[in-house]
Amino acid sequence: MLRFDVRAAFRDEATTFDVAADLAVETGETLCLLGPSGSGKTLLLELLAGFHGYDGTIALDGRSLEGRPPEERGFGFVFQDHALFPHRSVRENVAFGLRYHDDTRDPDALLARFGVADLAARSPDTLSGGEAQRVALARALAVRPDAFLLDEPLAALDVPTRERLRDDLVDALADETAVYVTHDRTTARAVADRVAVLRDGRVAQVGPVDAVFERPTDRFVAEFTGATVVRGTDLPAALDAPAERLAVRPEHVDVGLDTPAAAPARVTRVVREDAAYRVTLAVGDATLVAYSSEEPDTETTVRVPPDRWHVLADADGSSGDDGE
């Protein structure tokens, strides 16, 4: 189990940026740090790895990491840009850390497991992004770290590569303790057991993935996890929505159903997303988003099961505008 309660301030000429987080990751669990650019998620990961000074405590499997340099912390770090050693072959990269550890994995077996055994003699700068990241993952796994820290390892990859590597990552991390930084909610949902949403260097909400995605505590978390935020009073009475600020996920908005519980809506925009159409709907004085197959500028109906309306705390400190 990884427990940390850390604070740090980063300064450059113009600004100071504070990061503070108190979180725990169960053994074998993947915790996603999800947040927009500049929310401090990568800095937090680097604090854990020991790359910066900080105040507070970090304990990994009951072992305090205070005063320990990065090489003694027991974390395997996977970087967004893979950070392979350019002057060493793929195999040498994977074998780099073996000499510092007693309990290791066989580099060739790892390369085979990630389907890159045939690249063993190659130089890293001849690899594609996906291949390089597989090698980086194998390199981190080779020394059997106590926990993994992953900094957007998929962010620099094209979509098909990202999806394939994501599946491999999920398998590789299945029984590992891991903190996974990402700004992409789709990735977070795919890889995380629990998720911590970060905003301005602070944890806005933490919990199991479904809990955070289905029941965001405030507007920021709701919007960042893909929900639509509306005022209940702006919706037609037929929808029977609570008269408060609400979050609703697009997948819970039913379109085109002919029931008394449905309200009239107009399709204002349709965007194709892979197999689904993301449809923006004007409903009363509010705007809802759904996945459907309507045509633009057509009249239809919407319905939301009453238990899918999620009431948000009103005073959430959000800087967003309600549009009221």
Place this chain on the structure above:
Amino acid sequence: MSSFRGGGMSVDSRALALAVAAVQIAAFALAGALGRPTWYLVFAVGSAGVLGALADRGSFGVASALLGGTLLVALVYPLVALVTFTTPTAVLDALARPDVRRTLYVSVYAPLLATGFATVLGVPLALLLRRGFRGQEIVEACVDLPLVVPHSVAGLAVLLAFGEGHALPWLPVLGAVPGLVLALAFVSAPYVVNGAREAFETVDPSIERAARSLGAGRFEVLRRVTVPLAARGVFSGAVLSWARAVSEYGAVAVVAYNVSVFYPPADERVQAMFGSVFVVRELDVDFRSAVAVAVCLLAVCVVVFLGVRALTRETGRWS
């Protein structure tokens, strides 16, 4: 001359380069035979303009080629004039003189020691400067200070700091190899510090962090990652520093006009003069002989410089 791009020259561009060189040599020889060296200068700059026009980069390309060609002529022509002034016989005669050989020896050997000294102490400083620290600007200014100190002043400063009866009383400075090396290191160390620092700055910090997260301590990361990745740049800085030391005159003239040095071919301690100092002194004795010695010195420097460059280019994998 100026319109070629470096790197992988194709057969065509190599043939073109040879053709251009042949034309330039012929024109130079012709101008020399006619006793009109000025004509050659005009021709050389003009041919740069023609090559610029042939490269089809428009009037900007022609203007750049003309201006760049003028600079190239200003850089290369004096050396050509020097080399062509003397004759092979004069050079061989100069090389046969024991004092010239001793001069060449000390002119290569002392800068080598100075560069070694500056590299051993300068590389750790470069690492510190890359990491950054409080008061860094002051340290950077100190490193660059020798670049602005007039060199005879630098020589005096070294003499007063480390000479007889000063900070290091046991160290022979005036007219001795340690003094010569100190003077050379004073003027050339900035090149190796700055070169090494630039080389270290090209190493991606996340690569070093990756090494640490894999269990390597600071020294291991330095040994297995940072130094191999920066080696080429550090080496280039050291070569530049060596070249700067070889060319030093002012500081050497003050500290070690005549230097007492152990000379292996004679297996004894001899009096020798540093190259630049020797050339200036020789000018008072015999102008033609001074030029012949200067050409010898130039040849040694160019051979070492080109050799080292070729060597580092072959390790280009670490670029």
